[in-house]
Amino acid sequence: MVTLADCVPVPLCLPALREMFEARKRVFVDLLKWDVPVLEDRYEIDQFDDEHAAYLIVPDDHGGHAGSARLLQTLRPHILDTLFLDLCAAPPPRGPDVLEITRFCLDRGQGAQGRLETRNRLVSGLVRYALDNGVQTYVGVAEMGWLQQILAFGWRCRPLGLPRMIDGRMLGALHIDISPDTPALLEAEGIYRPAPLQRLEILEAA
Amino acid sequence: MHPFERAELFLRDVSETNTESELADALGVVSRELGFAYFALTHHVDMRRAVQPAIRLHNYPGDWVEYYDENSLGVSDPVHRASHLTSVGFAWSEIPRMIAMTPRDHEILMRGEGRGIGDGFTVPANVPGESNGSCSFANPKGTPLREEDLPIAQLVGAFAFEAARKLWRVRALPQPPLPRLTDRQRECILWVARGKSDWEISRILGIQHETVVRHLKQARERYGVGKRTMLAVQALFDGSISFTDILKR
Numbered sequence: 001m002v003t004l005a006d007c008v009p010v011p012l013c014l015p016a017l018r019e020m021f022e023a024r025k026r027v028f029v030d031l032l033k034w035d036v037p038v039l040e041d042r043y044e045i046d047q048f049d050d051e052h053a054a055y056l057i058v059p060d061d062h063g064g065h066a067g068s069a070r071l072l073q074t075l076r077p078h079i080l081d082t083l084f085l086d087l088c089a090a091p092p093p094r095g096p097d098v099l100e101i102t103r104f105c106l107d108r109g110q111g112a113q114g115r116l117e118t119r120n121r122l123v124s125g126l127v128r129y130a131l132d133n134g135v136q137t138y139v140g141v142a143e144m145g146w147l148q149q150i151l152a153f154g155w156r157c158r159p160l161g162l163p164r165m166i167d168g169r170m171l172g173a174l175h176i177d178i179s180p181d182t183p184a185l186l187e188a189e190g191i192y193r194p195a196p197l198q199r200l201e202i203l204e205a206a
Numbered sequence: 207m208h209p210f211e212r213a214e215l216f217l218r219d220v221s222e223t224n225t226e227s228e229l230a231d232a233l234g235v236v237s238r239e240l241g242f243a244y245f246a247l248t249h250h251v252d253m254r255r256a257v258q259p260a261i262r263l264h265n266y267p268g269d270w271v272e273y274y275d276e277n278s279l280g281v282s283d284p285v286h287r288a289s290h291l292t293s294v295g296f297a298w299s300e301i302p303r304m305i306a307m308t309p310r311d312h313e314i315l316m317r318g319e320g321r322g323i324g325d326g327f328t329v330p331a332n333v334p335g336e337s338n339g340s341c342s343f344a345n346p347k348g349t350p351l352r353e354e355d356l357p358i359a360q361l362v363g364a365f366a367f368e369a370a371r372k373l374w375r376v377r378a379l380p381q382p383p384l385p386r387l388t389d390r391q392r393e394c395i396l397w398v399a400r401g402k403s404d405w406e407i408s409r410i411l412g413i414q415h416e417t418v419v420r421h422l423k424q425a426r427e428r429y430g431v432g433k434r435t436m437l438a439v440q441a442l443f444d445g446s447i448s449f450t451d452i453l454k455r
Contacts, residue, residue, distance in 0.1 A: 089210035111392070112445020116335055144360065145293025145332060151368040152333045158217065159365075162210050162357040170294040170360070188375070 002125035005200040006054035012045055016200055019065040020057055020105070021045050027105050035167065048072055048079065048102070056129060056197070058121045066110060067118040069126060070103040074139065078102075080160075080173060084141050087173035089161040093137055101126060101140040101176075120191040123153055127186060128197055130178040138176040147172050154189035155182050212239075213358040220366045226373055230263045233366055237265075240359055241352050242343035244323055247363075247370055249337040250286040252278040261339060261370045270321040284311040289330040289340045295360045297351055298326045298344075319347045327351055329363025333371070334445075341367050387446055391425040394418055399438040399452045 003016075011017045021043035028034045028044050039045055053070050060066035072078040074094045079102050081092055104122070106115045130138065142150055144163060151157055156177040163172035186192035207215075216236045223229040237245040246264035253260060253275050264271070273279075280286070288296065288304040296304065298315075305311075318324065324347025331339040341363035387395070390411075397407040404422065408415040426432065429440045441447045 089208065112334070112448065113386075143293065144295075144364070145330070148293070148331055148364050148367070149333060151364060152371060154372075159210075159213070159361055162213060163360050164357065165294075172361070 001059070001195050002121060002128070002197050003057040003059060003200055004054065004129065004197045005057065007051050008053075008055075008200075009051045011049050011053065011055070012039070012043060014200075017055065017057075018043070020055065020068045021049075023065045023068065023107050024103055024105050026108055028103070031108065044103075048077075052076055054099075054129075056122065056125045058118050058125065060107070060110075060118075065107055066114070067106045067122045068103070069101055069105070069122055071126075071129070072100040072102055074098040074100055080139055080141060084166070084171065084173060086164060086166075087141060087161045087171060092160060092173070093139055093175060095137075097135050098137040098139060099130070099135050101138050104140075104146075117193075121193045121195065123191060124183075124186060124193040124195065125197060127155070127178060127182050127192075128195070131180065131182070132197065136178055138178060139174065140176070141171055141173050144170045144172065147174065150174060150176075152189065153191055154185040156185070209354065209358060213361050216240075216358065216362050217365050220362060221369050223369060223373075226263060226370075229366070229369055229373060230265070233263060233362075234265050236362055236366075237343050240343060240355050240362070241349075242326075242345055243349075244326075244344040245342065246344070247331075247339075247341040247366055248280070249339045250280055250283070250289075251337050252280050254278070258337075259374055260337065261367075261374050263370060266323060266344075267321050270318065270323065273317065279314060282310075282314075284314065285326070285328055285342060286338070286340060289328050290332065290338050293330050293332065295327055295329040295356060295363060298324075298328070322346045325349050325351070327356060327359055329360050329367075331364065331367035336371075339367060387425060387428065387441070388421075391421045391428075392441070392446055394421045395425055395437055395441045396447050396451055398422065398434050399442070399447060 005017060008014055012021060024044035025038055025042060028036060029038055036044060037046055052073055056069050057065060058067040075096065078100045080088065080100055106118050110118060126138065139160065158175050160173035160175050163170050183192050219232045219236060220229065223232050233245050233247060244266055246266055248262040248264065249260040251260045253262060284301055284305060284307060285298060288301045291304055323344045326342050326344035328340050328342040331341060343359055393411065394407055397410060402410065404418045405415055408418045426437055429437060431437055431440060
């Protein structure tokens with residue numbers, strides 16, 4: 001089961017999402033040393049974390065955060081068109097059926113095997129979400145090492161432009177095709193984990 | 207033609223191949239277009255001892271490949287060792303800055319130079335859970351690299367490696383399931399890796415000495431090893447513990 005949270009007016013106010021913002025800080029700021037804003041020395045959160053973002057969260061055995069990803073609408077300002085236009089040789093794809101995958105985060109405390117399993121569940125959840133919601137294209141920016149992994153998931157990918165060195169990291173922009181045969185492509189790589197998406201019920205924000 | 211358009215053309219050539227020899231041919235053509243005489247796309251294993259079918263596509267001279275395999279250079283090659291430290295493509299001239307080169311490393315590079323493989327650009331291709339690999343493009347020593355083409359080489363290397371993975375996947379033998387450790391077994395192994403005796407571990411974890419002995423015995427059985435040292439090494443190798451786990455407190 002993968003949790004889906006969307007249309008959340010102030011995501012940080014939702015206790016179920018706070019663990020995600022804490023994990024994002026541990027991974028993207030503490031480990032990867034990204035230059036991104038941090039709130040209260042605890043939460044990694046930026047201007048794209050609003051009611052238009054959707055979050056997929058893979059729970060661990062205790063219902064906590066094992067992994068998560070954020071999906072941004074390409075018809076609104078997003079990471080690729082706002083920060084990394086240089087990575088695209090042509091205007092980046094846009095549309096109601098095009099979403100951007102951002103903040104793909106795997107919790108650090110899982111061991112390598114656990115991380116791979118969470119990664120596979122999260123990628124499978126992204127495919128499930130796309131098929132359930134008529135999304136035909138995912139776009140995203142990735143560092144070269146991660147880009148090689150993304151190709152190895154088995155889905156159809158192509159670059160959107162030449163990779164570039166940005167702030168000491170070699171980054172590339174990718175276009176990922178989602179179609180009804182995508183689960184089979186992932187299955188062929190041994191990484192497909194079919195699971196239902198469960199929407200988070202938003203009660204009164206704490 | 208815009209550099210990205212060239213890259214897209216190369217990617218199409220390389221990704222639309224259905225056999226290993228088609229992929230090798232496509233890579234040969236693309237390498238030449240990028241100004242390289244040679245290419246080598248390979249897993250970093252000892253080709254003569256690899257248990258799983260290992261990827262290797264290249265157009266290097268035959269006698270160099272023989273020397274290479276006879277000396278198991280697939281695992282010790284300085285170019286490969288450097289590629290494990292980065293995910294960004296690098297020129298071979300940068301290698302002395304990336305790894306500590308031994309006299310043997312210098313000898314290997316000199317022998318390669320003698321066979322016309324002197325200056326190159328290597329794109330690392332490291333997929334977690336699999337052998338490390340790379341895609342290298344090479345020329346005789348002294349041939350300058352075309353800087354503007356290196357981002358194209360980076361993309362070609364990454365997509366070509368993935369194309370090779372797909373072709374090789376059909377050959378892979380079924381993997382035996384990896385040993386799964388209990389949390390306690392993993393904890394004990396971590397302290398073994400930190401140099402503690404069974405008795406010391408029992409004090410640190412606040413459990414009985416015999417319990418530690420049992421945890422480690424069961425862990426050794428799961429891995430099929432007889433020695434504590436090999437237990438730590440195997441656990442590191444399959445990612446059950448990491449260097450960071452061991453060295454940071």
